[in-house]
Amino acid sequence: MIEFRKEGIYCPQADVYIDPWYPVKQAIITHGHSDHARWGHHNYLCHMLSKEILKLRLGKDITIQTLEYNETITINGVKISMHPAGHIIGSAQVRLEYKGEVWVVSGDYKVFDDGVSMPFEPIKCNSFITESTFGLPIYNFEPFESIYADMNTWCQNNANEGFNSVIIGYSLGKAQNILQHLNPEIGKVLLHGAVANINDALRISGLDFQGERIIAETSKNKITNSIIVAPMSAIGSPWLRKFKPYRIAVCSGWMALRGARRRYGVDKGFVLSDHCDFKQLNYAVKETGAENIYVTHGYQAIYAKWVREMYGLNAFEVKTLFDSNPLDDIDPVTEEA
Numbered sequence: 047m048i049e050f051r052k053e054g055i056y057c058p059q060a061d062v063y064i065d066p067w068y069p070v071k072q073a074i075i076t077h078g079h080s081d082h083a084r085w086g087h088h089n090y091l092c093h094m095l096s097k098e099i100l101k102l103r104l105g106k107d108i109t110i111q112t113l114e115y116n117e118t119i120t121i122n123g124v125k126i127s128m129h130p131a132g133h134i135i136g137s138a139q140v141r142l143e144y145k146g147e148v149w150v151v152s153g154d155y156k157v158f159d160d161g162v163s164m165p166f167e168p169i170k171c172n173s174f175i176t177e178s179t180f181g182l183p184i185y186n187f188e189p190f191e192s193i194y195a196d197m198n199t200w201c202q203n204n205a206n207e208g209f210n211s212v213i214i215g216y217s218l219g220k221a222q223n224i225l226q227h228l229n230p231e232i233g234k235v236l237l238h239g240a241v242a243n244i245n246d247a248l249r250i251s252g253l254d255f256q257g258e259r260i261i262a263e264t265s266k267n268k269i270t271n272s273i274i275v276a277p278m279s280a281i282g283s284p285w286l287r288k289f290k291p292y293r294i295a296v297c298s299g300w301m302a303l304r305g306a307r308r309r310y311g312v313d314k315g316f317v318l319s320d321h322c323d324f325k326q327l328n329y330a331v332k333e334t335g336a337e338n339i340y341v342t343h344g345y346q347a348i349y350a351k352w353v354r355e356m357y358g359l360n361a362f363e364v365k366t367l368f369d370s371n372p373l374d375d376i377d378p379v380t381e382e383a
């Protein structure tokens with residue numbers, strides 16, 4: 047029912063690809079990150095909250111059809127529906143059913159509730175396709191509440207000591223989570239253009255996040271007592287100078303690795319990820335009840351072996367074009383804005 051082709055994950059019966067890497071006729075897009083939402087497809091099908099993000103990143107003139115969560119369409123006998131993946135706003139697992147057989151393509155997902163995106167729902171299926179970005183036991187993330195409490199304390203301490211706070215996270219997903227949880231009483235919240243662009247797009251879909259876009263005017267007066275939210279591309283850039291004196295933090299699952307903070311040359315690391323850690327992956331795999339687990343994107347071989355040995359399931363390693371880390375969930379065009 048599902049094939050892994052060079053273009054991406056393919057359902058021949060419905061003639062649709064999921065998150066294809068090369069231009070195809072019909073593409074189902076799990077979410078707006080650039081390793082999933084690629085340019086050049088004839089038709090896009092995505093969750094309604096991904097629509098404006100896709101238009102921002104791929105062009106206003108693309109042809110997009112949207113679904114709500116749990117809404118089903120049928121293409122040539124294949125029932126296709128989207129279900130919350132909890133990864134970023136609008137992110138969806140794709141469920142495909144044909145003649146009683148069910149596949150779920152999870153895209154990127156996480157089980158922890160980030161308070162912004164619709165929380166992950168496990169979907170019963172025969173075959174489950176999962177990523178494995180953090181598919182090792184060393185990745186054991188804290189729930190978000192305590193991390194955001196730490197972040198607000200860090201920002202408050204910086205403010206008390208006369209420093210601005212610069213918080214680095216992807217412009218789509220992480221930035222909105224941060225904005226949702228930042229205490230606005232600590233100081234003025236300022237946004238890098240890439241973050242402000244995403245927020246503007248989301249506003250069209252009825253979602254509103256705090257923060258003021260940084261424009262040329264913004265730095266006319268000295269910037270003090272502020273929290274600046276910016277993407278990875280801002281690290282080490284001259285753009286940061288106008289916020290001096292500042293302290294800078296990176297938000298990423300990779301901050302769980304020893305030495306990661308120093309490698310980025312930043313003052314603070316928050317282990318904040320929109321992907322599953324090891325225990326979340328295991329939870330999802332078990333909850334789907336699937337007998338076949340296809341492991342992509344990350345520690346495929348190791349995690350597939352774990353699933354076979356620990357749970358006695360059929361687990362297969364799938365090679366993907368973007369075998370890299372979630373730091374690549376960056377759109378080079380919009381991130382530079």
Ligand SMILES: [Zn+2]
Nearest residue numbers: 079133154375
């Ligand atoms: Zn993603």
Ligand SMILES: [Zn+2]
Nearest residue numbers: 079081154375
């Ligand atoms: Zn991804």
